[in-house]
Amino acid sequence: MSITYRKTSAVFESLVSVEDAEDLLQWIQKNPQGNVDLSGCTHLHAANLQVLMATRIAVVAWPKDTVFKRWLTSALK
Template sequence: MPIVYSEKEASLQEVVTIQEVDDLLEWLLANTDASIDLAECRHLHLAALQTLASARRKVSAWPQDEAFKGWIKPLLTTGE
């Protein structure tokens, strides 16, 4: 399962494809104070990245892959 949801956090794991975007958006809208854990994520479909960027959520853990982290961190940093 590419995304594991709880009330307080969504943990994106391995490869998140376009098929997960609708559920991710629905979860983000229903859990407005929740954060995102990207520690185990290796790839995000652009639609998933855009969904996360527009949600402006706190990222509780960044990807372990430094190159991937360097690419997405500026796009997902909320300034908090």
């Protein structure tokens, strides 16, 4: 798993694959006031991006890579 689920946040690390999308959606549905930390994420499969876009969950930390960060912020804001 490349997502660590905590009580109020989901922490993304490295490559987040399509296999993570269903668990991510279930966690967000159970924790609608939660947030995501993308600071350790280097690649995000489109299925996970769709979950983040559809649920509009708060992002508390963006990826370190500036191009990836710019791409994600434009998609999620």
